Amino acid sequence: MHKLLLALAMLGLTGQAAAAADIEPLAMTCNACHGVRGVSAGETIPSIGGLPKTYLQTVMRQWKYDERSSITMGRLVKGLSDDEINALAAYYAKFPWVPVPQPAPAAKLAKGRAVVAADCADCHGPRGGDPDIDAPKINGQWAKYMELELEKYRDKDFTMPHRKMKKAVRARTPAEAAAAARYFAAQGR
Ligand code: HEC
Numbered sequence: 001m002h003k004l005l006l007a008l009a010m011l012g013l014t015g016q017a018a019a020a021a022d023i024e025p026l027a028m029t030c031n032a033c034h035g036v037r038g039v040s041a042g043e044t045i046p047s048i049g050g051l052p053k054t055y056l057q058t059v060m061r062q063w064k065y066d067e068r069s070s071i072t073m074g075r076l077v078k079g080l081s082d083d084e085i086n087a088l089a090a091y092y093a094k095f096p097w098v099p100v101p102q103p104a105p106a107a108k109l110a111k112g113r114a115v116v117a118a119d120c121a122d123c124h125g126p127r128g129g130d131p132d133i134d135a136p137k138i139n140g141q142w143a144k145y146m147e148l149e150l151e152k153y154r155d156k157d158f159t160m161p162h163r164k165m166k167k168a169v170r171a172r173t174p175a176e177a178a179a180a181a182r183y184f185a186a187q188g189r
Pocket residue numbers: 026027029030031032033034044045046047048051056059060070071072073074076088136
């Protein structure tokens with residue numbers, strides 16, 4: 001009996017190891033842009049290592065099923081199966097989140113901090129590293145990438161499903177939203 005349980009446990013373990021190894025070659029194609037362990041070298045390409053699995057999975061599925069606009073990613077995920085999407089999300093979620101703090105002028109940071117405290121911190125945490133379950137970490141995410149994303153949430157011709165995030169961005173001017181992005185980008189752990 002014990003031997004059987006042990007054998008089953010080993011099967012389970014080797015099964016998991018195989019799944020992780022299977023997804024490696026596909027992940028290498030992602031790393032070409034997103035960096036090893038999902039730590040991007042910038043500026044318009046986001047880091048994805050250590051983001052919540054549910055967030056990674058949701059975003060990729062939305063692209064695949066045309067529920068979310070994108071400039072680059074939509075066509076890249078079209079050929080992936082749902083299982084591959086889930087495995088890739090699990091693969092990147094298990095790495096640590098590595099913020100890359102980017103300096104910015106003090107006046108801009110002060111402006112950004114005020115916007116964040118008033119309108120963003122509730123969902124993202126005061127420095128972007130303590131988000132709600134459906135939001136990604138954005139402390140030390142690339143500033144240029146975030147500025148572009150914020151304009152997508154603002155643009156009515158761009159399909160972005162998250163209503164509350166769109167509302168939050170549209171309540172602010174582009175300059176205020178950009179200052180908030182610079183503030184989040186300047187944060188470390
Ligand atoms: C040619 C470069 C390139 C490749 C290859 C690439 N990506 Fe991306 N990725 C981007 C860009 C640029 C964005 C920003 C959104 C956009 O413009 O589509 C992005 C955004 C993302 C996001 C959203 C991150 C966030 O914080 O919202 C995820 C998740 C993602 N990519 C996963 C992947 C995975 C998984 C692969 C491999 C199957 C991959 N990417 C391959 C360039 C790339």
